[in-house]
Amino acid sequence: MAARRIELMLCTGTGCVAGGAFRIKKVLEEEIARHGLQSEISIVPTGCNGFCGQGPLLVVMPEKIFYGWLKTEDIPFLVQEHFLKGRPVKKLMFTPPERKEPIPLLSDIPFFKKQMLIVLRNKGIIDPEKIDDYIARDGYAALEKVLTSMTPEEVIEEIIKSGLRGRGGAGFPTGIKWKVCRNEPKTPKYVICNCDEGDPGAYMDRSVLESDPHSVIEGQTIAAYAIGASHGYIYVRTEYPLAIKRMQKAIEQAREYGLLGENILGTGFSFDLEIREGSGAFVCGEETSLIHSIEGKSPEPRQRPPFPAQVGIWGCPTVINNVETLATVPVIINRGAEWFSKIGTETSKGTKIFSLVGKINNTGLIEVPMGITLREIIYEIGGGIPGNRKFKAVQTGGPSGGCIPASLIDLPIDYESLTQAGSMMGSGGMIVMDEDTCMVDVAKFFIQFTNDESCGKCTTCRDGSAALLEVLTRITDGEGQEGDIEFLEELAWAIKDASMCGLGTTLPNPVLTTIRYFREEYEAHIREKRCPAKVCKNLIAYWIDPQLCQACLICKRECPAEAIYGEKHIVHVIDQSKCTKCGTCLEVCPPRFGAVKKLSGEPVPPVERGMKVERKKKTATPLQEQSSA
């Protein structure tokens, strides 16, 4: 491949594609051709860059200039100014909300600065659909090293020594799992890569498959060699069509290069891979359930032991590892267990990818060393909470995890400390919540989710989640009773004790942690019939402040329930009996008026109909306001 003057790393992860990355690619190609720069500039469609909140985005190599929030109409100017005349375009660069001056270089942006890339080592640098790109970055070197100079036992020893633990959530030591499987006398053996990433709010597995599929193939082949397997499956959610497509392509390329299939690299070792799709059942992320799903059985979990490493798919010993775990393996082999075990804390080694989402300025995927504090993640990498709202809690571990309150912001993130705080590592979703999030409502949301996704095998999980939901719904509807909190706690522990699989034993966590850290919110709902975050519909009312309303008619026009009374120059009034509390009026009210208010726990002040508007000085006329909004 000829060296080019400029390489454009255009992110084509799912987020940026949804934002129009391919449309931008087309315009870029046209513009580059128009200036006759084809021989100097190449466009590399990369996997997910991680800074999804800025998408669609582009990194210009070799300087590593970062452009975000691109629109097709910006492209001609960008090509002309930067690529032709060599003047980087400031207005397309990333500007943190608290600063005026943009940050041109990717490496200077705080979001990237604190990260440590091991699993995501190739993100945004290679074209995931080209195996040569991966090989050029030391790809498949670890596989070669393993096959030519290490015995399977040595590989397992190395992984045990590195302290690598399962990244799917539970954190079982990977090397030990491999060893158990290797020692099973029964053959054949299987390796399954678990990419049934069902936790809402987590998407790092998808991102790894989309940005660097070969690292997973390499890791899985090394695992196969270590345990003595000749066949493997990659189980991917059907909701990830792009990941499935790229993985399929990667497998075909690896076969073509002799890195999968019979007699790999001429060493006599044979291994092949197959993709299996899920069909949208959360419980399939549980390993025994996943096995049943591939086998075509009803995907209900079963009792362990025997563990899948002893009796797994088709009754044979099977290792099931998470995507992230497998993608870490080649790096450990290449750089040594000692190097890896120096990163992280005493019990949790290496790095972990988190998806930092929710009410946070810098949304995206981050890879950080274990032991980093929440404060560093939220304020340094994440750039704080938008709109100067107050940070309230962060939810980790999906529906199995819990909410960690702002008071624990200095908590180091590793498996043990998260469990101690009542949450768990889970797959690594980190959903940031601000003061506008109602914790009772969040607990209800998760229980709704798990109640829906419970497979129904254990009564405690099936009926217990329904009973939890009933009480939580009662509380958010303003009909909570004294004793409800105690009942929730008691029931939650019964469910934890008596359910079989991970789904049931962890589903009460969101309820337990929110009660533990936000008991006063529950009490406000029950005793004062008030929702402190002003979320729960039955406990709030929308009201237009007659002092602030400028009678611009926008809310009246947009109200789907036609509940707003008003005309030009006359203060608008919401008819509380018609209001469906959809919140549209609050959303459309121009921010500089800010006349629509949410009330909770207090009577709605009566407003007389037909009041004249008190005009502020220099207000825009309704027409101008609308066009600027």
Add this chain to the structure above:
Amino acid sequence: MSNGGERREKVGAALVVGGGIGGMQAALDLADAGIKVYLVESKPAIGGVMSQLDKTFPTNDCAMCTMAPRLVAIGRHKDIEVLTLTEVERIEGEPGNFTVTLRRRARFVDENVCTGCGSCVANCPVRFIPQPLDSIPPVKLAPEVQARVDQIIAEHRNRPGPLMPILQSINAVYNYFPEDVLRYVSQQLGIPLTHILRVATFYNAFSIVPRGKYIINVCMGTTCYVRGSERLMERFSDTLKIKPEETTPDMLFTLKAVRCIGCCGLAPAVMIGDTVYGKLTVKEIPGIIKKFQGANGHGQAHTG
């Protein structure tokens, strides 16, 4: 109970079908109200599932303590006649005045003499009587459907665990599982239909009722939820006049809540077909629906 018009005089007897805990309680309440009750149960004894339980969830009450007094009360009640090993064959008449024909199977044991010692059970040499399978006629599909399904089956049948890939391919073609296609697959693969249905109804991506051309997947992942996806769902629901999981009468749209589509950076997000709409606000929804309706030559959208 009377279907309007004149009231007929009711005969003072009631029939309770099923002798589980619910049937038992119903029989007792009726009998206490002075009505003669026939309690019919197809099993050899009343009691139902509750008699097999130790405790009941979520109150953890002792199952036998709940049931035993009722068993005794039924046995003693002069107005309750327990008919075990009995099934309802036919009901004639109208509400309030009807005749029921029951079929009672032979017990081969004299109930007045039996002490319930159980030795006959322990000593009977017959343990398992296989029932002859009714011969099921082969399912006939329309030729073009059969050709398509046959092709899908042929593609996957030799892989281990072929059912899931086959179901996924069928779902990709029809958006749902037509019943006769499932029956056909069952016969071709030799997998019982009940098993296939169990798998087919387990997953969110599958459906056994027809769905619209466009499936509107409103992401209800945590991030989208805290960023207000519930309101998007409400607006879609109001605009299309259907509830979640329902389909519009013109078979164009199915509204569906979906678990995290992994576009958390774009929350709240909605996926229609392969297109993701990120950072969506309720205001944009009528426009999106119109666009899809327009693509299908439909007239004006019903905007809410």
